[in-house]
Amino acid sequence: xxxxxxxxxxxxxxxxxxxxxxxxxxxxxxxxxxxxxxxxxxxxxxxxxxxxxxxxxxxxxxxxxxxxxxxxxxxxxxxxxxxxxxxxxxxxxxxxxxxxxxxxxxxxxxxxxxxxxxxxxxxxxxxxxxxxxxxxxxxxxxxxxxxxxxxxxxxxxxxxxxxxxxxxxxxxxxxxxxxxxxxxxxxxxxxxxxxxxxxxxxxxxxxxxxxxxxxxxxxxxxxxxxxxxxxxxxxxxxxxxxxxxxxxxxxxxxxxxxxxxxxxxxxxxxxxxxxxxxxxxxxxxxxxxxxxxxxxxxxxxxxxxxxxxxxxxxxxxxxxxxxxxxxxxxxxxxxxxxxxxxxxxxxxxxxxxxxxxxxxxxxxxxxxxxxxxxxxxxxxxxxxx
Amino acid sequence: xxxxxxxxxxxxxxxxxxxxxxxxxxxxxxxxxxxxxxxxxxxxxxxxxxxxxxxxxxxxxxxxxxxxxxxxxxxxxxxxxxxxxxxxxxxxxxxxxxxxxxxxxxxxxxxxxxxxxxxxxxxxxxxxxxxxxxxxxxxxxxxxxxxxxxxxxxxxxxxxxxxxxxxxxxxxxxxxxxxxxxxxxxxxxxxxxxxxxxxxxxxxxxxxxxxxxxxxxxxxxxxxxxxxxxxxxxxxxxxxxxxxxxxxxxxxxxxxxxxxxxxxxxxxxxxxxxxxxxxxxxxxxxxxxxxxxxxxxxxxxxxxxxxxxxxxxxxxxxxxxxxxxxxxxxxxxxxxxxxxxxxxxxxxxxxxxxxxxxxxxxxxxxxxxxxxxxxxxxxxxxxxx
Numbered sequence: 113x114x115x116x117x118x119x120x121x122x123x124x125x126x127x128x129x130x131x132x133x134x135x136x137x138x139x140x141x142x143x144x145x146x147x148x149x150x151x152x153x154x155x156x157x158x159x160x161x162x163x164x165x166x167x168x169x170x171x172x173x174x175x176x177x178x179x180x181x182x183x184x185x186x187x188x189x190x191x192x193x194x195x196x197x198x199x200x201x202x203x204x205x206x207x208x209x210x211x212x213x214x215x216x217x218x219x220x221x222x223x224x225x226x227x228x229x230x231x232x233x234x235x236x237x238x239x240x241x242x243x244x245x246x247x248x249x250x251x252x253x254x255x256x257x258x259x260x261x262x263x264x265x266x267x268x269x270x271x272x273x274x275x276x277x278x279x280x281x282x283x284x285x286x287x288x289x290x291x292x293x294x295x296x297x298x299x300x301x302x303x304x305x306x307x308x309x310x311x312x313x314x315x316x317x318x319x320x321x322x323x324x325x326x327x328x329x330x331x332x333x334x335x336x337x338x339x340x341x342x343x344x345x346x347x348x349x350x351x352x353x354x355x356x357x358x359x360x361x362x363x364x365x366x367x368x369x370x371x372x373x374x375x376x377x378x379x380x381x382x383x384x385x386x387x388x389x390x391x392x393x394x395x396x397x398x399x400x401x402x403x404x405x406x407x408x409x410x411x412x413x414x415x416x417x418x419x420x421x422x423x424x425x426x427x428x429x430x431x432x433x434x435x436x437x438x439x440x441x442x443x444x445x446x447x448x449x450x451x452x453x454x455x456x457x458x459x460x461x462x463x464x465x466x467x468x469x470x471x472x473x474x475x476x477x478x479x480x481x482x483x484x485x486x487x488x489x490x491x492x493x494x495x496x497x
Numbered sequence: 498x499x500x501x502x503x504x505x506x507x508x509x510x511x512x513x514x515x516x517x518x519x520x521x522x523x524x525x526x527x528x529x530x531x532x533x534x535x536x537x538x539x540x541x542x543x544x545x546x547x548x549x550x551x552x553x554x555x556x557x558x559x560x561x562x563x564x565x566x567x568x569x570x571x572x573x574x575x576x577x578x579x580x581x582x583x584x585x586x587x588x589x590x591x592x593x594x595x596x597x598x599x600x601x602x603x604x605x606x607x608x609x610x611x612x613x614x615x616x617x618x619x620x621x622x623x624x625x626x627x628x629x630x631x632x633x634x635x636x637x638x639x640x641x642x643x644x645x646x647x648x649x650x651x652x653x654x655x656x657x658x659x660x661x662x663x664x665x666x667x668x669x670x671x672x673x674x675x676x677x678x679x680x681x682x683x684x685x686x687x688x689x690x691x692x693x694x695x696x697x698x699x700x701x702x703x704x705x706x707x708x709x710x711x712x713x714x715x716x717x718x719x720x721x722x723x724x725x726x727x728x729x730x731x732x733x734x735x736x737x738x739x740x741x742x743x744x745x746x747x748x749x750x751x752x753x754x755x756x757x758x759x760x761x762x763x764x765x766x767x768x769x770x771x772x773x774x775x776x777x778x779x780x781x782x783x784x785x786x787x788x789x790x791x792x793x794x795x796x797x798x799x800x801x802x803x804x805x806x807x808x809x810x811x812x813x814x815x816x817x818x819x820x821x822x823x824x825x826x827x828x829x830x831x832x833x834x835x836x837x838x839x840x841x842x843x844x845x846x847x848x849x850x851x852x853x854x855x856x857x858x859x860x861x862x863x864x865x866x867x868x869x870x871x872x873x874x875x876x877x878x879x880x881x882x
Contacts, residue, residue, distance in 0.1 A: 139751035299736035351684035366524035
């Protein structure tokens with residue numbers, strides 16, 4: 113196992129692929145052609161066997177690793193995981209990050225021009241599901257000439273996509289890495305999403321999703337949505353450890369201005385988010401989260417839902433994750449074992465809550481590294497080092 | 498122990514007491530006279546020894562038990578706890594419910610006319626603390642001729658008031674019942690409050706707290722605030738049990754309208770709340786929650802903070818309460834024991850989360866009943882039955 117110097121993948125270019133054939137969606141609607149933006153890291157080997165697809169979560173993008181040419185400070189969201197010598201080692205694997213349909217980072221979404229009307233889709237962009245994303249990504253894989261992925265990997269909502277890949281395209285997924293995810297949202301998960309959506313939709317500057325036409329952004333709604341999200345990403349303990357009841361000033365100010373560090377942090381996160389994230393995208397992606405429930409069509413039987421999968425699985429959860437707790441990952445593991453699948457399961461002791469899947473935790477990273485070493489041995493990729 | 502037929506206290510009248518002397522507040526500000534509305538149930542005995550003060554939480558009021566003459570459907574918020582034959586038995590005890598300063602149910606608050614300006618206080622109403630409430634309530638006790646309470650009792654924020662009573666007026670509190678409470682909010686608790694406040698303050702119809710002058714109400718902000726609150730009042734399990742992923746319609750509608758029962762429930766709760774609750778009050782009361790931290794003035798030493806208390810204590814928590822978890826109650830108990838206080842502590846197995854303190858749980862109610870039986874024996878009140 114190589115623990116050699118880890119490097120960044122360096123400057124990366126955004127790539128773009130257009131698909132002209134209409135995409136039939138879970139809702140029954142049809143998307144008449146679409147584009148996906150993506151990035152790649154490492155090199156596809158001669159027999160095209162070393163490709164890994166990384167699926168993103170709610171507010172992330174195709175920019176998984178490295179920096180953008182036009183903004184050297186914009187480091188990819190999983191740069192600690194993906195790169196030369198990193199757990200997902202781009203010296204051995206050809207890694208693809210793709211921005212999902214409906215997102216706001218370059219792939220076709222609510223901000224795109226609707227060819228049918230000549231104006232932005234806005235609220236007319238169809239509601240998409242995790243399964244829709246997977247079908248859209250499969251065409252990207254076709255376009256790249258990748259018949260079968262060495263692995264499909266994702267955390268949180270990204271883990272749902274990896275699971276869906278393993279069921280919808282079992283022959284195209286050798287390994288499936290599902291991290292800090294869940295087979296379906298709980299009522300509480302849906303509740304938080306709904307409050308965030310209400311904050312956006314009831315913002316007068318949302319204009320029914322047509323805020324682009326009014327030259328405004330429903331910033332207040334986005335800020336509240338992001339603040340709520342952030343609370344669910346951090347563990348109670350992590351918040352206590354990082355912020356506790358620390359005050360911004362020496363004493364109480366007896367006002368509703370910022371008093372506590374945690375307030376300052378959340379406001380900052382909310383404001384930053386409202387600068388770059390699209391409100392319609394937030395609605396779409398939280399809805400995709402709500403809807404994901406592969407067992408629904410099988411009378412609630414998750415094992416039956418996952419029966420088509422033939423991949424080997426790596427499932428990981430984090431002890432203090434209360435958004436998608438270890439119990440939710442164990443449900444996935446139990447269903448896979450019931451189907452006789454090969455499953456590696458790690459429950460990582462980490463204080464950071466759901467956010468842990470994005471952080472550099474030595475135990476977590478060494479487990480992922482070891483799993484990719486195993487994949488590399490299986491695929492005889494070792495020679496690339 | 499009487500388990501005889503439980504009855505309602507019946508129709509109750511709102512009473513009102515005015516205090517002309519200015520009230521000095523924790524902030525240093527002074528409130529020039531104020532009114533408190535209150536209700537009483539049962540009869541004060543000849544030696545005035547059977548009075549129990551019930552303190553309310555965030556959105557409740559002085560209307561603890563019975564029904565209002567003008568609205569027979571408006572049942573008090575703790576009617577299952579307070580009444581003839583109920584755990585806090587009004588055949589033996591004289592119970593007082595009081596609406597806190599700054600609240601919106603009749604006591605002086607942001608909706609009241611500021612005598613200095615002739616217009617509603619709105620944002621000029623001073624920020625009040627739990628300790629301020631207790632001092633204001635003490636004047637009510639004076640006015641009612643109650644030198645010493647048989648008990649001061651409250652759940653959640655009400656429990657904070659009970660704790661503060663025991664420290665600020667130790668000679669006036671024989672027993673202190675602190676239920677589902679905490680010695681201080683965690684960073685996560687503050688975070689949820691802050692998101693709720695941002696939702697209200699950034700609602701364009703808040704108008705800096707002067708929405709009364711504009712004939713509007715920041716309903717959207719209040720709705721989001723209430724929805725967030727509700728999520729924290731229910732346990733994940735209770736939500737799963739009660740709503741799960743149940744759909745409003747036969748199948749997914751692929752929209753942002755109500756799809757899941759939990760969405761419908763939260764929207765309904767939010768709308769109902771925005772019909773009757775004052776936005777400025779919501780800010781004030783959440784801030785009082787944030788600020789409560791008796792140990793702060795004692796270098797974080799809770800035992801030192803509670804040292805003045807001479808009451809006997811009943812502390813109760815609920816196993817699935819994640820807003821104020823049992824661990825928070827245990828901190829209170831540990832500090833009291835360190836001071837050599839007499840403490841009864843109950844950790845009630847209940848599935849309902851924080852809301853459990855308001856619900857009819859047989860174990861919980863029988864513990865409270867037994868504790869009041871003990872108080873009645875101590876005070877020789879048994880003869881009233």
